[in-house]
Amino acid sequence: MSPLRPLLLALALAWPLCPAPCAQGACPASADLKNSDGTRTCAKLYDKSDPYYENCCGGAELSLEPGADLPYLPSNWANTASSLVVAPRCELTVWSLQSKAGKTRKFSAGTYPRLEEHRRGILGNWSNAISALYCRCS
Numbered sequence: 001m002s003p004l005r006p007l008l009l010a011l012a013l014a015w016p017l018c019p020a021p022c023a024q025g026a027c028p029a030s031a032d033l034k035n036s037d038g039t040r041t042c043a044k045l046y047d048k049s050d051p052y053y054e055n056c057c058g059g060a061e062l063s064l065e066p067g068a069d070l071p072y073l074p075s076n077w078a079n080t081a082s083s084l085v086v087a088p089r090c091e092l093t094v095w096s097l098q099s100k101a102g103k104t105r106k107f108s109a110g111t112y113p114r115l116e117e118h119r120r121g122i123l124g125n126w127s128n129a130i131s132a133l134y135c136r137c138s
């Protein structure tokens with residue numbers, strides 16, 4: 001067997017694990033963000049992120065309906081979200097402190113597998129830092 005074969009095999013095995021929009025990993029695409037019953041979702045938060053994109057959007061998920069206005073997140077979700085996805089024509093505004101205080105940021109429609117990569121102030125990032133939110137759709 002040529003020494004090249006194991007390499008080719010490894011590439012062939014790795015390829016399907018990394019489909020086109022690779023950076024979104026296991027996260028749904030914005031356009032696929034629907035509840036199982038077909039009703040509209042404004043955004044979804046996910047508990048788990050990961051250095052490996054294919055493992056992002058894991059763990060518990062919190063589905064937000066259009067107009068969801070949560071100055072206080074359910075206690076098990078405060079400072080917990082590590083990945084999020086915002087539906088088309090929707091926008092999610094988040095705050096770092098409850099009652100919509102502290103730092104704020106808007107996430108437009110799209111997939112954000114690693115909130116760690118989104119800067120919060122000079123030193124922080126948005127992973128495990130969302131304490132209040134407002135989600136609206138046009």
Ligand SMILES: *[C@@H]1O[C@H](CO)[C@@H](O)[C@H](O)[C@H]1NC(C)=O
Pocket residue numbers: 116117124125127
């Ligand atoms: C994000 O913030 C957390 C907590 O402050 C920190 O432990 C982590 O290293 C930061 N990650 C990046 C990529 O800056």
